[in-house]
Amino acid sequence: MDESLAKKLRILADAAKYDASCSSSGAPKRKAGAGELGSTTGVGICHAYTPDGRCISLLKILLTNYCLFDCAYCINRRSSNVRRAKFSVDEVVTLTVEFYKRNYIEGLFLSSGIIKSPDHTMELLTRVAKDLRRKHGFRGYIHLKSIPEASPWLIEEAGLYADRLSINLELPTEASLERLAPEKDGAAIQGAMAQIGERIHEAKAERRRFSPAGQSTQVIVGADATTDEALIRKSAHLYGSYNLKRVYYSAFSPIPEGSTILPLKSPPLQREHRLYQGDWLIRYYEFSADDVADATDGGMFALDIDPKLAWALKNRDRFPVDVNRAEREALLRVPGLGARAVDKIVKARRHTRLRLDDVARLTSGLKRARPFLIAEDYRPTGLTDCLDLRSRLAEPAQQMSLF
Structure with a gap:
Protein backbone atom coordinates (compact mmCIF):
# COMPACT_ATOMS: atom_id res chain seq x y z
CA MET A 1 0.00 0.00 0.00
CA ALA A 251 -22.07 7.73 25.19
CA PHE A 252 -21.07 11.27 24.30
CA SER A 253 -17.32 11.74 24.18
CA PRO A 254 -15.92 15.27 24.58
CA ILE A 255 -14.08 16.34 21.47
CA PRO A 256 -11.07 18.64 21.02
CA GLU A 257 -12.02 22.31 20.79
CA GLY A 258 -15.64 21.36 21.39
CA SER A 259 -18.52 23.83 21.54
CA THR A 260 -19.16 25.54 24.87
CA ILE A 261 -22.77 24.32 24.77
CA LEU A 262 -21.61 20.70 25.13
CA PRO A 263 -20.97 18.91 28.45
CA LEU A 264 -17.38 18.94 29.68
CA LYS A 265 -17.41 15.25 30.65
CA SER A 266 -18.74 12.01 29.25
CA PRO A 267 -21.69 10.34 30.98
CA PRO A 268 -20.85 7.17 32.94
CA LEU A 269 -20.43 4.22 30.60
CA GLN A 270 -22.71 2.34 32.98
CA ARG A 271 -25.52 4.63 31.80
CA GLU A 272 -25.03 3.46 28.23
CA HIS A 273 -25.05 -0.13 29.50
CA ARG A 274 -28.32 0.39 31.38
CA LEU A 275 -29.93 1.82 28.25
CA TYR A 276 -28.99 -1.30 26.32
CA GLN A 277 -30.50 -3.43 29.09
CA GLY A 278 -33.71 -1.38 29.02
CA ASP A 279 -33.76 -1.72 25.23
CA TRP A 280 -33.41 -5.51 25.52
CA LEU A 281 -36.38 -5.64 27.91
CA ILE A 282 -38.53 -4.23 25.11
CA ARG A 283 -37.03 -6.35 22.34
CA TYR A 284 -36.69 -9.73 24.06
CA TYR A 285 -38.53 -9.69 27.40
CA GLU A 286 -42.01 -8.49 26.41
CA PHE A 287 -41.80 -5.30 28.45
CA SER A 288 -43.67 -2.24 27.20
CA ALA A 289 -42.13 1.24 27.13
CA ASP A 290 -44.30 2.09 30.15
CA ASP A 291 -42.95 -0.94 32.03
CA VAL A 292 -39.37 0.09 31.36
CA ALA A 293 -40.14 3.69 32.29
CA ASP A 294 -41.44 2.34 35.62
CA ALA A 295 -37.91 1.02 36.26
CA THR A 296 -36.48 4.55 36.25
CA ASP A 297 -36.23 7.00 39.12
CA GLY A 298 -36.86 10.58 38.01
CA GLY A 299 -36.50 9.41 34.42
CA MET A 300 -33.04 7.86 34.91
CA PHE A 301 -31.95 4.26 35.37
CA ALA A 302 -30.08 3.44 38.55
CA LEU A 303 -26.41 2.69 37.96
CA ASP A 304 -26.08 0.07 40.72
CA ILE A 305 -28.92 -2.24 39.63
CA ASP A 306 -30.19 -3.29 36.21
CA PRO A 307 -33.60 -2.10 34.91
CA LYS A 308 -35.29 -5.49 35.30
CA LEU A 309 -34.31 -5.69 38.97
CA ALA A 310 -35.40 -2.06 39.46
CA TRP A 311 -38.80 -2.91 37.98
CA ALA A 312 -39.14 -6.02 40.14
CA LEU A 313 -38.33 -4.09 43.32
CA LYS A 314 -41.06 -1.58 42.46
CA ASN A 315 -43.56 -4.34 41.70
CA ARG A 316 -43.00 -6.81 44.53
CA ASP A 317 -46.68 -7.73 44.54
CA ARG A 318 -46.03 -9.62 41.27
CA PHE A 319 -43.57 -11.96 43.01
CA PRO A 320 -42.58 -14.60 43.84
CA VAL A 321 -43.55 -16.65 40.77
CA ASP A 322 -43.58 -20.43 40.61
CA VAL A 323 -41.12 -21.81 38.05
CA ASN A 324 -43.30 -24.91 37.70
CA ARG A 325 -46.57 -23.07 37.01
CA ALA A 326 -45.99 -19.47 35.91
CA GLU A 327 -46.58 -18.28 32.35
CA ARG A 328 -43.51 -17.57 30.24
CA GLU A 329 -44.24 -13.82 30.35
CA ALA A 330 -44.13 -13.85 34.16
CA LEU A 331 -40.86 -15.82 34.20
CA LEU A 332 -39.28 -13.33 31.78
CA ARG A 333 -39.77 -10.65 34.43
CA VAL A 334 -37.80 -12.50 37.10
CA PRO A 335 -34.39 -10.83 37.66
CA GLY A 336 -31.57 -13.21 36.87
CA LEU A 337 -33.53 -15.26 34.33
CA GLY A 338 -32.58 -14.58 30.73
CA ALA A 339 -34.81 -15.43 27.78
CA ARG A 340 -32.88 -18.63 27.01
CA ALA A 341 -33.03 -19.76 30.63
CA VAL A 342 -36.79 -19.19 30.67
CA ASP A 343 -37.23 -21.26 27.53
CA LYS A 344 -35.17 -24.06 29.10
CA ILE A 345 -37.30 -23.90 32.26
CA VAL A 346 -40.54 -24.09 30.28
CA LYS A 347 -39.20 -27.06 28.33
CA ALA A 348 -37.79 -28.91 31.37
CA ARG A 349 -40.89 -28.59 33.54
CA ARG A 350 -42.93 -30.59 31.04
CA HIS A 351 -41.08 -33.65 32.29
CA THR A 352 -40.36 -32.96 35.96
CA ARG A 353 -41.00 -30.66 38.90
CA LEU A 354 -38.08 -28.24 39.03
CA ARG A 355 -36.14 -27.87 42.26
CA LEU A 356 -33.84 -24.95 43.11
CA ASP A 357 -30.75 -26.92 42.06
CA ASP A 358 -32.40 -27.55 38.68
CA VAL A 359 -32.93 -23.82 38.20
CA ALA A 360 -29.29 -23.20 39.20
CA ARG A 361 -28.19 -25.45 36.34
CA LEU A 362 -30.27 -23.43 33.86
CA THR A 363 -29.12 -19.92 34.81
CA SER A 364 -26.03 -18.22 36.16
CA GLY A 365 -28.19 -15.51 37.74
CA LEU A 366 -29.69 -17.52 40.59
CA LYS A 367 -28.50 -15.05 43.26
CA ARG A 368 -30.73 -12.33 41.79
CA ALA A 369 -33.55 -14.75 41.00
CA ARG A 370 -33.87 -16.42 44.45
CA PRO A 371 -35.99 -13.67 46.10
CA PHE A 372 -38.44 -13.70 43.20
CA LEU A 373 -39.21 -17.36 42.50
CA ILE A 374 -40.69 -20.50 44.00
CA ALA A 375 -39.38 -23.98 43.21
CA GLU A 376 -40.55 -27.46 44.25
CA ASP A 377 -38.30 -27.39 47.34
CA TYR A 378 -37.92 -23.65 47.86
CA ARG A 379 -39.92 -20.60 48.90
CA PRO A 380 -38.26 -17.19 49.56
CA THR A 381 -39.82 -16.81 53.00
CA GLY A 382 -39.58 -13.14 53.97
CA LEU A 383 -36.91 -12.49 51.33
CA THR A 384 -38.99 -10.92 48.56
CA ASP A 385 -40.22 -8.18 50.91
CA CYS A 386 -37.09 -7.62 52.99
CA LEU A 387 -36.17 -3.94 53.25
CA ASP A 388 -32.51 -4.32 52.36
CA LEU A 389 -33.06 -6.50 49.29
CA ARG A 390 -31.78 -3.83 46.92
CA SER A 391 -28.49 -3.42 48.75
CA ARG A 392 -28.08 -7.20 48.82
CA LEU A 393 -28.47 -7.46 45.05
CA ALA A 394 -26.73 -4.25 43.92
CA GLU A 395 -23.74 -4.75 41.66
CA PRO A 396 -20.20 -3.71 42.54
CA ALA A 397 -19.35 -0.43 40.82
CA GLN A 398 -17.07 -2.02 38.23
CA GLN A 399 -19.35 -4.93 37.30
CA MET A 400 -21.43 -4.67 34.11
CA SER A 401 -23.56 -7.80 33.81
CA LEU A 402 -26.60 -8.45 31.65
CA PHE A 403 -29.75 -9.98 33.15
Whole structure:
Protein backbone atom coordinates (compact mmCIF):
# COMPACT_ATOMS: atom_id res chain seq x y z
CA MET A 1 0.00 0.00 0.00
CA ASP A 2 1.46 3.38 -0.97
CA GLU A 3 1.99 5.97 1.77
CA SER A 4 -0.69 8.34 0.48
CA LEU A 5 -3.39 5.66 0.69
CA ALA A 6 -2.09 4.46 4.07
CA LYS A 7 -2.33 8.02 5.42
CA LYS A 8 -5.94 8.32 4.23
CA LEU A 9 -6.75 4.98 5.84
CA ARG A 10 -5.31 6.05 9.21
CA ILE A 11 -7.32 9.28 9.19
CA LEU A 12 -10.63 7.87 7.95
CA ALA A 13 -10.56 4.70 10.04
CA ASP A 14 -9.96 6.78 13.16
CA ALA A 15 -12.74 9.19 12.16
CA ALA A 16 -15.20 6.27 11.92
CA LYS A 17 -14.60 4.97 15.44
CA TYR A 18 -17.38 7.10 16.96
CA ASP A 19 -20.10 5.16 15.14
CA ALA A 20 -21.16 2.17 17.25
CA SER A 21 -23.72 0.65 14.89
CA CYS A 22 -21.50 -1.75 12.97
CA SER A 23 -22.92 -5.15 13.93
CA SER A 24 -23.63 -7.58 11.11
CA SER A 25 -26.26 -9.48 13.11
CA GLY A 26 -29.23 -10.47 10.99
CA ALA A 27 -27.43 -10.72 7.66
CA PRO A 28 -28.72 -13.67 5.62
CA LYS A 29 -26.45 -16.65 4.98
CA ARG A 30 -24.71 -16.27 1.65
CA LYS A 31 -21.81 -18.12 0.05
CA ALA A 32 -19.69 -17.15 -2.91
CA GLY A 33 -20.20 -19.01 -6.16
CA ALA A 34 -17.77 -19.52 -8.99
CA GLY A 35 -15.89 -16.30 -9.72
CA GLU A 36 -17.30 -14.58 -6.63
CA LEU A 37 -15.63 -13.41 -3.43
CA GLY A 38 -16.68 -13.51 0.23
CA SER A 39 -19.63 -14.79 2.25
CA THR A 40 -21.89 -14.03 5.19
CA THR A 41 -22.81 -16.48 7.91
CA GLY A 42 -26.12 -15.05 9.09
CA VAL A 43 -25.05 -15.02 12.75
CA GLY A 44 -22.93 -11.88 12.91
CA ILE A 45 -19.25 -11.24 12.45
CA CYS A 46 -16.82 -12.08 15.24
CA HIS A 47 -15.30 -8.72 16.08
CA ALA A 48 -11.84 -7.85 17.31
CA TYR A 49 -11.16 -4.52 19.01
CA THR A 50 -8.17 -2.22 19.12
CA PRO A 51 -7.19 -0.66 22.48
CA ASP A 52 -9.23 2.48 21.72
CA GLY A 53 -12.36 0.42 21.03
CA ARG A 54 -12.41 0.31 17.23
CA CYS A 55 -13.88 -2.76 15.58
CA ILE A 56 -11.46 -4.16 13.01
CA SER A 57 -13.07 -7.29 11.56
CA LEU A 58 -15.17 -5.01 9.42
CA LEU A 59 -13.31 -2.44 7.37
CA LYS A 60 -14.91 0.46 9.21
CA ILE A 61 -14.13 3.74 7.51
CA LEU A 62 -15.52 7.04 6.28
CA LEU A 63 -15.50 7.83 2.60
CA THR A 64 -14.44 11.29 3.73
CA ASN A 65 -14.37 13.34 6.92
CA TYR A 66 -14.94 16.60 5.07
CA CYS A 67 -18.45 17.78 5.88
CA LEU A 68 -20.78 20.64 4.97
CA PHE A 69 -22.58 20.35 8.32
CA ASP A 70 -21.40 21.88 11.60
CA CYS A 71 -22.99 19.62 14.23
CA ALA A 72 -21.63 20.68 17.62
CA TYR A 73 -21.04 17.12 18.90
CA CYS A 74 -19.20 15.82 15.81
CA ILE A 75 -15.40 15.66 15.58
CA ASN A 76 -15.72 15.99 11.79
CA ARG A 77 -17.93 19.07 11.82
CA ARG A 78 -17.21 21.81 9.31
CA SER A 79 -15.47 24.08 11.85
CA SER A 80 -13.38 21.31 13.45
CA ASN A 81 -9.61 21.57 13.24
CA VAL A 82 -8.85 17.97 12.26
CA ARG A 83 -6.81 16.36 9.52
CA ARG A 84 -9.02 15.78 6.49
CA ALA A 85 -8.93 13.10 3.81
CA LYS A 86 -11.14 11.65 1.09
CA PHE A 87 -11.13 8.25 -0.56
CA SER A 88 -12.12 7.74 -4.15
CA VAL A 89 -14.70 5.05 -4.90
CA ASP A 90 -12.01 2.87 -6.49
CA GLU A 91 -9.77 3.19 -3.44
CA VAL A 92 -12.48 1.94 -1.06
CA VAL A 93 -13.32 -0.94 -3.41
CA THR A 94 -9.66 -1.92 -3.73
CA LEU A 95 -9.05 -1.76 0.01
CA THR A 96 -12.10 -3.91 0.72
CA VAL A 97 -11.20 -6.58 -1.82
CA GLU A 98 -7.50 -6.71 -0.94
CA PHE A 99 -8.11 -6.73 2.82
CA TYR A 100 -10.65 -9.53 2.38
CA LYS A 101 -8.20 -11.60 0.33
CA ARG A 102 -5.65 -11.22 3.13
CA ASN A 103 -8.25 -12.36 5.70
CA TYR A 104 -8.07 -9.00 7.52
CA ILE A 105 -11.81 -8.35 7.29
CA GLU A 106 -15.14 -10.03 6.61
CA GLY A 107 -17.09 -7.04 5.38
CA LEU A 108 -17.35 -3.28 4.95
CA PHE A 109 -18.92 -0.58 7.12
CA LEU A 110 -18.95 2.68 5.16
CA SER A 111 -20.13 6.10 6.29
CA SER A 112 -19.22 9.60 5.22
CA GLY A 113 -19.29 13.28 5.91
CA ILE A 114 -21.51 15.27 3.57
CA ILE A 115 -19.59 16.69 0.59
CA LYS A 116 -20.98 18.91 -2.19
CA SER A 117 -24.54 17.73 -1.47
CA PRO A 118 -26.41 14.86 0.19
CA ASP A 119 -27.24 13.39 -3.23
CA HIS A 120 -23.60 13.50 -4.36
CA THR A 121 -22.45 11.78 -1.16
CA MET A 122 -25.16 9.11 -1.29
CA GLU A 123 -24.32 8.39 -4.92
CA LEU A 124 -20.64 7.81 -4.05
CA LEU A 125 -21.53 5.47 -1.16
CA THR A 126 -23.85 3.48 -3.42
CA ARG A 127 -21.24 3.25 -6.16
CA VAL A 128 -18.84 1.57 -3.74
CA ALA A 129 -21.37 -1.15 -2.89
CA LYS A 130 -22.48 -1.50 -6.51
CA ASP A 131 -18.91 -1.91 -7.81
CA LEU A 132 -18.08 -4.46 -5.11
CA ARG A 133 -21.12 -6.54 -5.97
CA ARG A 134 -21.10 -6.22 -9.77
CA LYS A 135 -17.45 -5.83 -10.73
CA HIS A 136 -15.85 -8.03 -8.08
CA GLY A 137 -18.64 -10.46 -7.19
CA PHE A 138 -18.24 -9.54 -3.52
CA ARG A 139 -20.64 -11.57 -1.39
CA GLY A 140 -19.45 -10.38 2.01
CA TYR A 141 -21.30 -8.08 4.37
CA ILE A 142 -21.83 -4.41 3.41
CA HIS A 143 -23.30 -1.82 5.76
CA LEU A 144 -23.94 1.64 4.30
CA LYS A 145 -24.81 4.77 6.22
CA SER A 146 -27.66 6.47 4.40
CA ILE A 147 -27.89 10.23 3.99
CA PRO A 148 -31.43 11.20 5.05
CA GLU A 149 -31.50 14.39 2.99
CA ALA A 150 -30.61 12.44 -0.18
CA SER A 151 -33.19 11.71 -2.88
CA PRO A 152 -35.37 8.68 -2.06
CA TRP A 153 -34.40 6.89 -5.28
CA LEU A 154 -30.71 7.02 -4.29
CA ILE A 155 -31.44 5.46 -0.91
CA GLU A 156 -33.53 2.80 -2.62
CA GLU A 157 -30.68 1.96 -4.98
CA ALA A 158 -28.32 1.63 -2.01
CA GLY A 159 -30.64 -0.97 -0.49
CA LEU A 160 -30.24 -3.17 -3.55
CA TYR A 161 -26.53 -3.69 -2.81
CA ALA A 162 -26.14 -3.22 0.96
CA ASP A 163 -26.93 -5.86 3.56
CA ARG A 164 -27.92 -3.18 6.05
CA LEU A 165 -28.75 0.51 5.81
CA SER A 166 -28.65 2.84 8.77
CA ILE A 167 -29.48 6.47 9.40
CA ASN A 168 -28.22 8.01 12.61
CA LEU A 169 -30.92 9.78 14.57
CA GLU A 170 -28.10 11.26 16.71
CA LEU A 171 -30.37 13.17 19.09
CA PRO A 172 -33.83 12.07 20.23
CA THR A 173 -35.69 15.40 20.19
CA GLU A 174 -36.25 18.19 17.70
CA ALA A 175 -35.21 20.71 20.35
CA SER A 176 -31.81 19.02 20.78
CA LEU A 177 -31.26 18.79 17.03
CA GLU A 178 -32.12 22.45 16.61
CA ARG A 179 -29.68 23.39 19.36
CA LEU A 180 -26.75 21.09 18.52
CA ALA A 181 -27.26 20.23 14.83
CA PRO A 182 -29.41 22.99 13.32
CA GLU A 183 -28.64 21.94 9.74
CA LYS A 184 -30.22 18.52 10.32
CA ASP A 185 -33.94 17.90 9.99
CA GLY A 186 -35.49 15.37 12.36
CA ALA A 187 -38.53 14.97 10.13
CA ALA A 188 -36.30 14.17 7.14
CA ILE A 189 -34.37 11.59 9.17
CA GLN A 190 -37.50 9.77 10.30
CA GLY A 191 -39.03 10.12 6.83
CA ALA A 192 -36.02 8.31 5.35
CA MET A 193 -36.32 5.63 8.06
CA ALA A 194 -39.96 5.14 7.14
CA GLN A 195 -39.07 4.84 3.45
CA ILE A 196 -36.42 2.19 4.15
CA GLY A 197 -38.75 0.33 6.50
CA GLU A 198 -41.49 0.21 3.86
CA ARG A 199 -39.10 -1.05 1.19
CA ILE A 200 -37.73 -3.76 3.48
CA HIS A 201 -41.27 -4.91 4.26
CA GLU A 202 -42.23 -4.91 0.57
CA ALA A 203 -39.08 -6.79 -0.44
CA LYS A 204 -39.73 -9.54 2.12
CA ALA A 205 -43.32 -9.91 0.92
CA GLU A 206 -42.16 -10.08 -2.70
CA ARG A 207 -39.12 -12.27 -1.89
CA ARG A 208 -36.63 -9.92 -3.41
CA ARG A 209 -33.45 -8.35 -2.06
CA PHE A 210 -33.47 -5.01 -0.27
CA SER A 211 -31.32 -4.36 2.78
CA PRO A 212 -31.95 -7.93 4.00
CA ALA A 213 -30.30 -7.35 7.41
CA GLY A 214 -32.71 -4.48 8.08
CA GLN A 215 -31.92 -0.98 9.25
CA SER A 216 -30.49 0.48 12.44
CA THR A 217 -29.79 3.84 14.01
CA GLN A 218 -27.63 5.45 16.67
CA VAL A 219 -28.41 8.01 19.36
CA ILE A 220 -25.90 9.98 21.39
CA VAL A 221 -26.27 9.68 25.16
CA GLY A 222 -25.31 12.57 27.40
CA ALA A 223 -24.79 15.36 24.87
CA ASP A 224 -28.09 16.92 25.93
CA ALA A 225 -30.47 16.73 28.88
CA THR A 226 -32.63 13.91 27.50
CA THR A 227 -33.52 11.38 30.20
CA ASP A 228 -33.16 7.62 29.95
CA GLU A 229 -36.94 7.30 29.99
CA ALA A 230 -37.27 9.64 27.00
CA LEU A 231 -34.54 7.73 25.13
CA ILE A 232 -36.23 4.38 25.74
CA ARG A 233 -39.64 5.74 24.72
CA LYS A 234 -38.09 7.12 21.52
CA SER A 235 -36.48 3.75 20.79
CA ALA A 236 -39.78 1.94 21.38
CA HIS A 237 -41.42 4.33 18.90
CA LEU A 238 -38.71 3.66 16.31
CA TYR A 239 -39.01 -0.11 16.71
CA GLY A 240 -42.77 0.04 16.43
CA SER A 241 -43.02 2.55 13.60
CA TYR A 242 -40.07 1.67 11.37
CA ASN A 243 -39.29 -1.94 12.33
CA LEU A 244 -35.68 -1.10 13.15
CA LYS A 245 -33.31 -3.97 13.77
CA ARG A 246 -31.30 -2.14 16.42
CA VAL A 247 -30.99 1.17 18.18
CA TYR A 248 -27.41 1.79 19.31
CA TYR A 249 -26.61 4.02 22.27
CA SER A 250 -23.31 5.87 22.12
CA ALA A 251 -22.07 7.73 25.19
CA PHE A 252 -21.07 11.27 24.30
CA SER A 253 -17.32 11.74 24.18
CA PRO A 254 -15.92 15.27 24.58
CA ILE A 255 -14.08 16.34 21.47
CA PRO A 256 -11.07 18.64 21.02
CA GLU A 257 -12.02 22.31 20.79
CA GLY A 258 -15.64 21.36 21.39
CA SER A 259 -18.52 23.83 21.54
CA THR A 260 -19.16 25.54 24.87
CA ILE A 261 -22.77 24.32 24.77
CA LEU A 262 -21.61 20.70 25.13
CA PRO A 263 -20.97 18.91 28.45
CA LEU A 264 -17.38 18.94 29.68
CA LYS A 265 -17.41 15.25 30.65
CA SER A 266 -18.74 12.01 29.25
CA PRO A 267 -21.69 10.34 30.98
CA PRO A 268 -20.85 7.17 32.94
CA LEU A 269 -20.43 4.22 30.60
CA GLN A 270 -22.71 2.34 32.98
CA ARG A 271 -25.52 4.63 31.80
CA GLU A 272 -25.03 3.46 28.23
CA HIS A 273 -25.05 -0.13 29.50
CA ARG A 274 -28.32 0.39 31.38
CA LEU A 275 -29.93 1.82 28.25
CA TYR A 276 -28.99 -1.30 26.32
CA GLN A 277 -30.50 -3.43 29.09
CA GLY A 278 -33.71 -1.38 29.02
CA ASP A 279 -33.76 -1.72 25.23
CA TRP A 280 -33.41 -5.51 25.52
CA LEU A 281 -36.38 -5.64 27.91
CA ILE A 282 -38.53 -4.23 25.11
CA ARG A 283 -37.03 -6.35 22.34
CA TYR A 284 -36.69 -9.73 24.06
CA TYR A 285 -38.53 -9.69 27.40
CA GLU A 286 -42.01 -8.49 26.41
CA PHE A 287 -41.80 -5.30 28.45
CA SER A 288 -43.67 -2.24 27.20
CA ALA A 289 -42.13 1.24 27.13
CA ASP A 290 -44.30 2.09 30.15
CA ASP A 291 -42.95 -0.94 32.03
CA VAL A 292 -39.37 0.09 31.36
CA ALA A 293 -40.14 3.69 32.29
CA ASP A 294 -41.44 2.34 35.62
CA ALA A 295 -37.91 1.02 36.26
CA THR A 296 -36.48 4.55 36.25
CA ASP A 297 -36.23 7.00 39.12
CA GLY A 298 -36.86 10.58 38.01
CA GLY A 299 -36.50 9.41 34.42
CA MET A 300 -33.04 7.86 34.91
CA PHE A 301 -31.95 4.26 35.37
CA ALA A 302 -30.08 3.44 38.55
CA LEU A 303 -26.41 2.69 37.96
CA ASP A 304 -26.08 0.07 40.72
CA ILE A 305 -28.92 -2.24 39.63
CA ASP A 306 -30.19 -3.29 36.21
CA PRO A 307 -33.60 -2.10 34.91
CA LYS A 308 -35.29 -5.49 35.30
CA LEU A 309 -34.31 -5.69 38.97
CA ALA A 310 -35.40 -2.06 39.46
CA TRP A 311 -38.80 -2.91 37.98
CA ALA A 312 -39.14 -6.02 40.14
CA LEU A 313 -38.33 -4.09 43.32
CA LYS A 314 -41.06 -1.58 42.46
CA ASN A 315 -43.56 -4.34 41.70
CA ARG A 316 -43.00 -6.81 44.53
CA ASP A 317 -46.68 -7.73 44.54
CA ARG A 318 -46.03 -9.62 41.27
CA PHE A 319 -43.57 -11.96 43.01
CA PRO A 320 -42.58 -14.60 43.84
CA VAL A 321 -43.55 -16.65 40.77
CA ASP A 322 -43.58 -20.43 40.61
CA VAL A 323 -41.12 -21.81 38.05
CA ASN A 324 -43.30 -24.91 37.70
CA ARG A 325 -46.57 -23.07 37.01
CA ALA A 326 -45.99 -19.47 35.91
CA GLU A 327 -46.58 -18.28 32.35
CA ARG A 328 -43.51 -17.57 30.24
CA GLU A 329 -44.24 -13.82 30.35
CA ALA A 330 -44.13 -13.85 34.16
CA LEU A 331 -40.86 -15.82 34.20
CA LEU A 332 -39.28 -13.33 31.78
CA ARG A 333 -39.77 -10.65 34.43
CA VAL A 334 -37.80 -12.50 37.10
CA PRO A 335 -34.39 -10.83 37.66
CA GLY A 336 -31.57 -13.21 36.87
CA LEU A 337 -33.53 -15.26 34.33
CA GLY A 338 -32.58 -14.58 30.73
CA ALA A 339 -34.81 -15.43 27.78
CA ARG A 340 -32.88 -18.63 27.01
CA ALA A 341 -33.03 -19.76 30.63
CA VAL A 342 -36.79 -19.19 30.67
CA ASP A 343 -37.23 -21.26 27.53
CA LYS A 344 -35.17 -24.06 29.10
CA ILE A 345 -37.30 -23.90 32.26
CA VAL A 346 -40.54 -24.09 30.28
CA LYS A 347 -39.20 -27.06 28.33
CA ALA A 348 -37.79 -28.91 31.37
CA ARG A 349 -40.89 -28.59 33.54
CA ARG A 350 -42.93 -30.59 31.04
CA HIS A 351 -41.08 -33.65 32.29
CA THR A 352 -40.36 -32.96 35.96
CA ARG A 353 -41.00 -30.66 38.90
CA LEU A 354 -38.08 -28.24 39.03
CA ARG A 355 -36.14 -27.87 42.26
CA LEU A 356 -33.84 -24.95 43.11
CA ASP A 357 -30.75 -26.92 42.06
CA ASP A 358 -32.40 -27.55 38.68
CA VAL A 359 -32.93 -23.82 38.20
CA ALA A 360 -29.29 -23.20 39.20
CA ARG A 361 -28.19 -25.45 36.34
CA LEU A 362 -30.27 -23.43 33.86
CA THR A 363 -29.12 -19.92 34.81
CA SER A 364 -26.03 -18.22 36.16
CA GLY A 365 -28.19 -15.51 37.74
CA LEU A 366 -29.69 -17.52 40.59
CA LYS A 367 -28.50 -15.05 43.26
CA ARG A 368 -30.73 -12.33 41.79
CA ALA A 369 -33.55 -14.75 41.00
CA ARG A 370 -33.87 -16.42 44.45
CA PRO A 371 -35.99 -13.67 46.10
CA PHE A 372 -38.44 -13.70 43.20
CA LEU A 373 -39.21 -17.36 42.50
CA ILE A 374 -40.69 -20.50 44.00
CA ALA A 375 -39.38 -23.98 43.21
CA GLU A 376 -40.55 -27.46 44.25
CA ASP A 377 -38.30 -27.39 47.34
CA TYR A 378 -37.92 -23.65 47.86
CA ARG A 379 -39.92 -20.60 48.90
CA PRO A 380 -38.26 -17.19 49.56
CA THR A 381 -39.82 -16.81 53.00
CA GLY A 382 -39.58 -13.14 53.97
CA LEU A 383 -36.91 -12.49 51.33
CA THR A 384 -38.99 -10.92 48.56
CA ASP A 385 -40.22 -8.18 50.91
CA CYS A 386 -37.09 -7.62 52.99
CA LEU A 387 -36.17 -3.94 53.25
CA ASP A 388 -32.51 -4.32 52.36
CA LEU A 389 -33.06 -6.50 49.29
CA ARG A 390 -31.78 -3.83 46.92
CA SER A 391 -28.49 -3.42 48.75
CA ARG A 392 -28.08 -7.20 48.82
CA LEU A 393 -28.47 -7.46 45.05
CA ALA A 394 -26.73 -4.25 43.92
CA GLU A 395 -23.74 -4.75 41.66
CA PRO A 396 -20.20 -3.71 42.54
CA ALA A 397 -19.35 -0.43 40.82
CA GLN A 398 -17.07 -2.02 38.23
CA GLN A 399 -19.35 -4.93 37.30
CA MET A 400 -21.43 -4.67 34.11
CA SER A 401 -23.56 -7.80 33.81
CA LEU A 402 -26.60 -8.45 31.65
CA PHE A 403 -29.75 -9.98 33.15
